[in-house]
Amino acid sequence: MQELIHLNDHLVYMTPVEETDRPILAAVTGRNRTLMIDAGNSEAHARLFLDQLTGAGITAPSLVALTHWHWDHVFGLSALTRMPSIATEATKQAMKKIQHFTWDDQALNERVQEGTEIEFCADAIKKEFPEKRDINVSLPTITFEKEVAVDLGEVTCLLKKVGGDHSPDGLIVYIREEKTMFLADALAPDLYAPSWRFTSDRTIAMLDEIEAFDADTYIISHWKPISKKEFQEEADLLRSTAELIKKWNGDEGKVRAGMEKKYGTPLSEEEELALTYFLNGRV
Template identity: 55%
Template sequence: MQTLEKLSERFWYQTPVSETDRPILGAVVGDNMTLMIDAGNSENHAKYFLKELSKNGIRKPGLAVITHWHWDHIFGMSALDFPSIAFSQTKAKMKELKPFSWDDAALDERVKQGIEIEFCATAIKKEFQEHRKINIKLPTITFDEKIDIDLGGVTCIVQHVGGDHTADSSIVYIKEEKILFLADCIYANMYAPQNNYTVSNTLKLLDVIDTFDAETYILSHWKPVSKSEYSQEAKTLRSVANLTEKFKGEKQAITEAYREWIGRELNGNEIETIQFFVNGYELYQ
């Protein structure tokens, strides 16, 4: 069950849904305008979010920011009657989707060809059970590195950061609230033969994120997390990245060194993270 949650006077978010891969949608409430972060995975998703904002007395958004091109963040754009903004490469990647058909047969064929992944195809089928009329609406405005948006009383810095999940990832820093909307940027690359992280992309991304003075971090398919929670996740990523480089992708050596460093047995997330870095090392070295 999705709910609209108030994190601060200036920021509201709608909780995600794992089954149909609905990510968190955000609303930054300024004195002059409300900014919507991401457009949702369907028109129904976007409309539901806007309806919940209205029910809570929040001014309708006047602008949407799109964090990256993946379907679950953009398929709701056709339901929006206000402008949107995205990194220039995000718009270019979205253009590539426009010729696609989205019926089951077309999705299955793209999965077979390696263009689409099974997880996303399954989620699309679940989200669009009644009809599959999907219109890829492109962003109205693009930027090349970063852009500041003054909403009145609150400023949003939208910055391209890249990363393994997708090279076009952008984040949104809500300056006065010290909230950093990371979207999917610290997640692994799923559009590959194996889910993976790479050492160079991960370390570069973490360094950029560290330049923001944030107290709360928003992970699109999980929840808002505190600085200490994010720092622990970043510490794991950075440590495994460095060990992957040191041991040249040798899984057993990485695992043993990491276990010795933390002084306990590894949890599921740490085991998966190591495997993803090993995958990346094997794929790209």
């Protein structure tokens, strides 16, 4: 059961669903208008969120921002025709590439075999759309290149493209008055590569962009809001591993030794995973 959670005075979010890969959807409400963050992985997902907002007495969104092009964040856009949508130009161009796709089981399976679709995503699409699968990939109506501020009335949301390996078009939403950042999937690896991976330069550049903001709370799309301390621990792991990969030219033994020296213990499961992803991303 998906719940609507009031995070602070201006932001509510609906909890994610792992099985069908439904990410968190959020709404930021100011004095004059409400911004919806991400459109959901289906029209049913988007409509459920709107219904929950109505039930909570929250002003209906007048604009929806897309954090990146992946299906689970945009397939619900076709249900939101009454409001404009905003995304980076790179997101729009990536969405154009999948507009002509068909989504029946055979087409999904073929794209998985070709390597243009991920098996995990194909399975989740089949579960989210078990019967009728008339998916319409609608495009955002407003685009920008790097950043734009949205004034909701006494609440300002800054939409900024930060890139990263998960999706180079990815943006974050920073709610200034609440010191809250919607990270979406920015901290996740590239899932569309032959092996899941991070690259050092992209990771460091992305973290530089994110850490320039003064935030106390960070929302991760397929998990939950986390504290500044939790974010800094994750960011430190990614940054330090990326720097060691660069320093030692991807030499696994030297990078591992450097990580163990930093942490003072054998690597944890999370640290092992980070190392693996960065080793996969060596060029």
